[in-house]
Amino acid sequence: MSGPAITPIDSAAFEALVRARRDVRHFRTDPLDESDVEWLLSMAHRAPSVGLSQPWRFVRIETAGLRERLARHVDAQVSAAGEAYEGDQDRLYRSLKLHGLREAPVLFAVYCDDGTETGHHLGAVTMPEARRYSCVMAVHTLWLAARTRGIGMGWVSIMESEDVDAMLDIPANWACLGLLCLGRPESEEDAPELERRGWEQRTGWRSVVMKR
Numbered sequence: 001m002s003g004p005a006i007t008p009i010d011s012a013a014f015e016a017l018v019r020a021r022r023d024v025r026h027f028r029t030d031p032l033d034e035s036d037v038e039w040l041l042s043m044a045h046r047a048p049s050v051g052l053s054q055p056w057r058f059v060r061i062e063t064a065g066l067r068e069r070l071a072r073h074v075d076a077q078v079s080a081a082g083e084a085y086e087g088d089q090d091r092l093y094r095s096l097k098l099h100g101l102r103e104a105p106v107l108f109a110v111y112c113d114d115g116t117e118t119g120h121h122l123g124a125v126t127m128p129e130a131r132r133y134s135c136v137m138a139v140h141t142l143w144l145a146a147r148t149r150g151i152g153m154g155w156v157s158i159m160e161s162e163d164v165d166a167m168l169d170i171p172a173n174w175a176c177l178g179l180l181c182l183g184r185p186e187s188e189e190d191a192p193e194l195e196r197r198g199w200e201q202r203t204g205w206r207s208v209v210m211k212r
Contacts, residue, residue, distance in 0.1 A: 017147055022192055024152030027103040027183035036149055037106055037182070044142035049134035051122030056138040057111040058180075059168055069167055070159075070179065071101040077158045092199060099156045104181035109164060110139055115173030135177055142180075152185035 041058060049055060061067050078098050085093045101107060112135040114128065124130050143153050161176035170176070194200055 017144060020147050020188075021143055022152060022185070022189065023194075024154045024181070024183075024185045025097045025100050025193065026186040027100040027105070027152065027154075027181065028186055029103050029105060030184065031105045032151065032183060036151065039149075040142050040145050040151070040182070043145040044138040047134065047138035047141040049119070049137070050124050050127075050130040051119030053116055053119030053122075053124065053131055053134065055113045055116045055118070055131040056135040057113050057174060059109040059111065059170070061107040061109065061168075066167060067101060067107060070107075070164065071099070073163055073167075074099050074101060074156060074159050074179070077160060081158055092197065096193075096197065096199070098158060099179075100154050100181040100183070101156065101179065104154065104183040106182040108180040108182070109168055109170075110135065110177045110180055111170065111174040112177060113171075113174050115171075132175060132177065139177070139180065146182060150184065151182060154181040155179075156181065 044056065044058070045054065047056070061070065082090060082093050112132045114131060116131070139155065143155075146153050156179040159176075159179065164170075164176055164179070165174070189196065192202075195202060
């Protein structure tokens with residue numbers, strides 16, 4: 001029994017793709033082709049999942065009024081989170097654009113269905129959070145796939161999930177992982193915005209590897 005044919009991927013091209021991934025906040029407002037959106041979702045659905053549970057759920061926000069309610073909610077959370085900062089860091093924080101909920105042509109709320117029976121709980125009995133890790137894999141797969149078509153994505157996490165759940169009328173056993181903004185970036189940058197603006201610098205990979 002033969003497996004699928006796999007063509008070796010150029011490692012330099014893969015590295016360029018990973019380096020080009022950005023958390024985009026500045027979007028052009030022109031619409032995305034629906035075929036591109038469907039392809040991105042199909043790629044996300046190919047992500048690995050514990051027990052093949054496929055617990056990710058993508059809720060597409062298409063109502064203008066609902067989008068604005070979400071944007072106002074996040075604006076309020078951004079303002080409240082800023083109270084933790086002082087001085088120069090506070091001024092820098094207040095100058096950052098932390099979401100593109102109003103401009104991005106495509107908006108999803110991404111959830112993990114913690115009550116799914118798909119996969120028959122394999123691998124999730126002792127570590128149920130593995131389902132949410134699986135959903136993160138789906139989001140990252142979508143993120144990289146988007147870059148191959150010149151599409152940017154921003155992952156918005158500054159929010160109160162209970163409020164978002166109520167706005168979207170979400171089942172009780174779904175856990176919100178964030179809001180995903182998708183669209184063409186206003187510009188392509190060599191470095192992440194937070195790095196360019198001096199918020200934080202990327203560490204070397206050796207700093208996060210330990211030996212025992």
